[in-house]
Amino acid sequence: xxxxxxxxxxxxxxxxxxxxxxxxxxxxxxxxxxxxxxxxxxxxxxxxxxxxxxxxxxxxxxxxxxxxxxxxxxxxxxxxxxxxxxxxxxxxxxxxxxxxxxxxxxxxxxxxxxxxxxxxxxxxxxxxxxxxxxxxxxxxxxxxxxxxxxxxxxxxxxxxxxxxxxxxxxxxxxxxxxxxxxxxxxxxxxxxxxxxxxxxxxxxxxxxxxxxxxxxxxxxxxxxxxxxxxxxxxxxxxxxxxxxxxxxxxxxxxxxxxxxxxxxxxxxxxxxxxxxxxxxxxxxxxxxxxxxxxxxxxxxxxxxxxxxxxxxxxxxxxxxxxxxxxxxxxxxxxxxxxxxxxxxxxxxxxxxxxxxxxxxxxxxxxxxxxxxxxxxxxxxxxxxxxxxxxx
Ligand SMILES: Nc1nc2c(ncn2[C@@H]2O[C@H](COP(=O)(O)OP(=O)(O)OP(=O)(O)O)[C@@H](O)[C@H]2O)c(=O)[nH]1
Ligand SMILES: [Mg+2]
Numbered sequence: 001x002x003x004x005x006x007x008x009x010x011x012x013x014x015x016x017x018x019x020x021x022x023x024x025x026x027x028x029x030x031x032x033x034x035x036x037x038x039x040x041x042x043x044x045x046x047x048x049x050x051x052x053x054x055x056x057x058x059x060x061x062x063x064x065x066x067x068x069x070x071x072x073x074x075x076x077x078x079x080x081x082x083x084x085x086x087x088x089x090x091x092x093x094x095x096x097x098x099x100x101x102x103x104x105x106x107x108x109x110x111x112x113x114x115x116x117x118x119x120x121x122x123x124x125x126x127x128x129x130x131x132x133x134x135x136x137x138x139x140x141x142x143x144x145x146x147x148x149x150x151x152x153x154x155x156x157x158x159x160x161x162x163x164x165x166x167x168x169x170x171x172x173x174x175x176x177x178x179x180x181x182x183x184x185x186x187x188x189x190x191x192x193x194x195x196x197x198x199x200x201x202x203x204x205x206x207x208x209x210x211x212x213x214x215x216x217x218x219x220x221x222x223x224x225x226x227x228x229x230x231x232x233x234x235x236x237x238x239x240x241x242x243x244x245x246x247x248x249x250x251x252x253x254x255x256x257x258x259x260x261x262x263x264x265x266x267x268x269x270x271x272x273x274x275x276x277x278x279x280x281x282x283x284x285x286x287x288x289x290x291x292x293x294x295x296x297x298x299x300x301x302x303x304x305x306x307x308x309x310x311x312x313x314x315x316x317x318x319x320x321x322x323x324x325x326x327x328x329x330x331x332x333x334x335x336x337x338x339x340x341x342x343x344x345x346x347x348x349x350x351x352x353x354x355x356x357x358x359x360x361x362x363x364x365x366x367x368x369x370x371x372x373x374x375x376x377x378x379x380x381x382x383x384x385x386x387x388x389x390x391x
Pocket of ligand 1: 014043047072076077113116118144195197
C-alpha cells in the first residue's frame, strides 16, 4: 500500500518525516516504495527547517498563514490554525497535484498533534478539502494525544484535543489514535524521547505497507494483505500495535522443516508477539469495542505454518470478540517473528470520552450544573454533540 503523507504542525511534520525516512529504508532494504510523497505543512518556518527527510523545496515544506503569523506559529490557538488552513488549503492541493506518482497513491494520511495549534486546527479542515477533491481515495488521520503533564499545565490542551478529535472524526475515513503518554521512557531527554516515540509510532506501518508492494515471488505470502484489505478494515476510531519475538535459531537452508518441538515453540512465539502487539497498542483500549481488526504476520517463510496462522486468528478473535478479522502473512526477514495489529471501528474509547467530557466541562461549567446529566455514564455520541467543531 502506498500512502501520500501530510504532516500538519510540528508534531505532524516530524512524524511525517519519520515516514519519509522509513520509505528510504523500504527502498534500500526491500526495493519497494511505501509512500508516493511526503509533505509538511506549518505556520512556523523554524519547525519546517528542523525536518530531515522531507524534501526542502516549497512544495514539500509548505508554509501557510505567513501573513497572519509572520512564520511563527499560532501559539496553540487551534481555531486560528483551522482558519489559516481553510484560507491556504490551495497550497497543499497544489503540492499534491505536483506529486508525480499521485495515481499510484492508495490513500492519504494526514498527521497532527491534537494539543497544539497549527496541526490540531488544520488537520480536519485540510482533510475535508481533500475529501471533496479526491473522492476516490480514502483519507486517514493520525492524531497524537498529549503527555499527561501537558494536560495538567496547559489548560488549552484539553480544548484543542476535544475539538480536533471531533472535527477529524467527522471528515476522515478513519482516525488512528496515538497516545504520547504510552511511549514515555524515563531518563531520556525530551528531544531523544520524541524521536524515539516517532520511530515507535511509525514502525508498525512498515511491514503493513511493504507487504502488498512486493513483486518478488519469494516474498509474496500465501495470503497477501494488500491495500484493499487495509482499506476494508479501516473505519472510525482506530489503533495500531506491533510485537516482535526473536526466533533464536536461524535454520540452515537445507533444513526445510522444523521438528515438532520447534513447531510448537514457533506457535508460542507467535502468541507472544500478538500479545505484545495488543499490549503496545497506540492507545489503550478495550479490544471488544472493535468492530474490525486485522493482523499481519511477518516471519521467515520456513517459520510460517498453517497452525501458527490458525492460532493467531483464534488468539485475536478471543480478544476482539466482536470484530470481523482480516489477516495476512508476509514471508520476509530473518531471526524474528513480527506481528502488526490494527483494531478499527472502535465503538467506544475511554480516553476519547475523557477528553470530550473534560472539554465540555471547561467550555461550560454552568451548562453542566443546569443540565443535571450524569456525565460519568454518558455515551460517546452524546458527549460528541456538545464539542464545538472546527469545520
Ligand atoms: N510524538 C510526538 N509528539 C510531539 C512532537 N512534537 C510535538 N508533539 C506533541 O504535539 C503537541 C503540540 O503540538 P505541536 O505539533 O507542537 O503544535 P503545532 O501544530 O506546531 O502548533 P503551534 O506550535 O501552536 O502553532 C504536544 O502534545 C506535544 O507533546 C513529536 O515530534 N512527536
Ligand atoms: Mg508549532
